[in-house]
Amino acid sequence: xxxxxxxxxxxxxxxxxxxxxxxxxxxxxxxxxxxxxxxxxxxxxxxxxxxxxxxxxxxxxxxxxxxxxxxxxxxxxxxxxxxxxxxxxxxxxxxxxxxxxxxxxxxxxxxxxxxxxxxxxxxxxxxxxxxxxxxxxxxxxxxxxxxxxxxxxxxxxxxxxxxxxxxxxxxxxxxxxxxxxxxxxxxxxxxxxxxxxxxxxxxxxxxxxx
Numbered sequence: 001x002x003x004x005x006x007x008x009x010x011x012x013x014x015x016x017x018x019x020x021x022x023x024x025x026x027x028x029x030x031x032x033x034x035x036x037x038x039x040x041x042x043x044x045x046x047x048x049x050x051x052x053x054x055x056x057x058x059x060x061x062x063x064x065x066x067x068x069x070x071x072x073x074x075x076x077x078x079x080x081x082x083x084x085x086x087x088x089x090x091x092x093x094x095x096x097x098x099x100x101x102x103x104x105x106x107x108x109x110x111x112x113x114x115x116x117x118x119x120x121x122x123x124x125x126x127x128x129x130x131x132x133x134x135x136x137x138x139x140x141x142x143x144x145x146x147x148x149x150x151x152x153x154x155x156x157x158x159x160x161x162x163x164x165x166x167x168x169x170x171x172x173x174x175x176x177x178x179x180x181x182x183x184x185x186x187x188x189x190x191x192x193x194x195x196x197x198x199x200x201x202x203x204x205x206x207x208x209x210x
Contacts, residue, residue, distance in 0.1 A: 018044070022054040025056075042062050057078055061080065066086045072090055079100070082101070091106075092110050098117075098119060099119045100120045106125060109126075117137040126145060137176070139159045148167075152173050154174055166185050171208040172209060185204070
């Protein structure tokens with residue numbers, strides 16, 4: 001198999017096989033696991049497949065490429081999507097509820113009104129992403145990168161922030177800070193960190209959100 005940008009190139013035959021796997025996953029979901037087959041993909045480049053009509057919730061999709069795709073309203077809740085790339089993808093209103101998106105890359109993605117509630121975001125990259133009005137409730141953000149991201153009016157209630165990069169982020173109107181667990185944030189860079197801890201970090205966030 002020939003690789004491209006870290007993913008397997010899908011030729012016509014591979015594309016047909018992938019669509020069959022997507023259909024089987026839909027049957028698996030509809031039958032509550034009694035029929036069909038759970039979707040498991042690793043290192044697959046999905047940019048030539050129309051995924052809009054296929055629910056991807058409860059799937060296992062690791063190190064896959066979704067760059068530049070139009071995935072409005074896509075369902076990926078309770079899925080494992082670790083190390084996958086969504087750079088410049090349109091994911092408005094997408095659902096990542098209880099998903100594991102650790103190490104995923106959402107650089108420059110449109111995540112407006114997307115739900116990441118109760119999701120695991122360890123070292124997830126949201127650099128320059130649009131997360132305005134996103135639902136980030138009760139999520140784990142550990143070493144997540146929100147530099148230059150738009151977090152305006154996002155809800156972070158009960159979420160945990162630890163070693164989170166926030167330099168250049170737009171935080172106006174961020175909601176739920178009083179209920180969030182703010183352990184530490186980095187308002188500098190990875191190379192030249194400026195770490196704020198506990199109450200100091202919370203105060204900075206409150207000021208920036210006003």
